[in-house]
Amino acid sequence: MTLEPSTPFKSALIIVNPKSGQGESGIEEFTQYLRDAQVRVEVRETTPESTPEDNVKGLEAFDALIGAGGDGTVSSLAYAARTSQKAYLPYPAGTANLIAQNLDLPTDPRELADLFLSGQTRTLDLAELEVNGEVHGFAMLAGIGLDAAMIRDSEHTKDRLGVAAYVASALKQLHPKQTHFKLTLDGKDVEVDGMGVMIANFGMANYRVPITGDVSPVDGKLTVIVLKGNSIVSLLPTLLGSLRAKLNLGNDDLGNSLETFEATEVSVQASQALPAQYDGETLEGDVEVLKARVLPGAVRYFTPAALKDLET
Numbered sequence: 001m002t003l004e005p006s007t008p009f010k011s012a013l014i015i016v017n018p019k020s021g022q023g024e025s026g027i028e029e030f031t032q033y034l035r036d037a038q039v040r041v042e043v044r045e046t047t048p049e050s051t052p053e054d055n056v057k058g059l060e061a062f063d064a065l066i067g068a069g070g071d072g073t074v075s076s077l078a079y080a081a082r083t084s085q086k087a088y089l090p091y092p093a094g095t096a097n098l099i100a101q102n103l104d105l106p107t108d109p110r111e112l113a114d115l116f117l118s119g120q121t122r123t124l125d126l127a128e129l130e131v132n133g134e135v136h137g138f139a140m141l142a143g144i145g146l147d148a149a150m151i152r153d154s155e156h157t158k159d160r161l162g163v164a165a166y167v168a169s170a171l172k173q174l175h176p177k178q179t180h181f182k183l184t185l186d187g188k189d190v191e192v193d194g195m196g197v198m199i200a201n202f203g204m205a206n207y208r209v210p211i212t213g214d215v216s217p218v219d220g221k222l223t224v225i226v227l228k229g230n231s232i233v234s235l236l237p238t239l240l241g242s243l244r245a246k247l248n249l250g251n252d253d254l255g256n257s258l259e260t261f262e263a264t265e266v267s268v269q270a271s272q273a274l275p276a277q278y279d280g281e282t283l284e285g286d287v288e289v290l291k292a293r294v295l296p297g298a299v300r301y302f303t304p305a306a307l308k309d310l311e312t
Contacts, residue, residue: 009063011040017069025093026109033113052080070094072281079137089302102202104305126298138278145196148275180271185263203312210312220296
């Protein structure tokens with residue numbers, strides 16, 4: 001007699017990006033754990049020709065979706081499957097895996113399988129970005145200027161250096177371009193100067209260090225973060241303050257290097273063309289205008305975290 005799995009999710013479609021990460025992600029081991037628990041599993045690999053929509057075809061025949069790859073892979077699959085309301089596990093198989101870190105997911109394949117089998121999920125917001133008539137989904141963060149330049153410049157060393165590639169890239173951005181930005185926030189215009197603008201749905205960087213406070217993936221809003229100052233060094237007080245807050249050492253003066261706003265719909269117009277990115281995927285060519293909007297409650301993620309642990 002075949003035993004029924006104890007999980008409420010008896011089947012899963014697993015999409016794997018074979019080019020993500022630097023080595024073994026443990027996805028085969030994870031898959032075997034699910035099969036041992038009598039979960040029906042189908043594994044597909046992405047190809048250069050396949051779109052996220054192609055990859056999730058037939059999802060209605062499964063109880064859950066699992067996307068194994070870097071942040072760009074897992075967020076694109078979340079967006080492609082957003083209307084299905086299927087439970088979704090972003091399996092950390094990339095370099096930084098910031099979405100998985102924000103969800104406080106374990107990294108061990110057995111612990112990830114146990115989380116799937118536990119059925120612990122939480123419905124969170126998603127977002128979409130429009131640039132030059134093209135629309136992209138993002139789960140964590142989109143940006144124009146400094147952060148996008150750092151991501152772009154790390155691409156050729158990421159496979160070799162891993163997370164250290166982002167540090168090496170940051171050192172090349174000591175004096176980034178100063179740009180004038182016109183922000184349109186739910187129809188209201190604001191003009192600011194800075195090194196870049198980030199639009200956040202999740203608010204934690206590597207090691208779950210908060211980028212800034214008051215970012216929530218459940219409030220139906222996006223947090224717009226202006227990177228002020230004239231050098232990357234000017235961001236250090238904010239970083240150190242965030243680290244102190246993370247370690248419960250008190251919330252010292254964070255400096256004046258960030259200015260934040262909230263909105264459900266955002267338009268950013270830059271005075272010069274700049275690199276742009278969404279969840280670590282850099283756009284081709286520099287851009288002057290991008291738009292974003294929140295998609296409230298669009299994704300049901302597997303996560304062991306309490307709501308307070310998902311917010312900054």
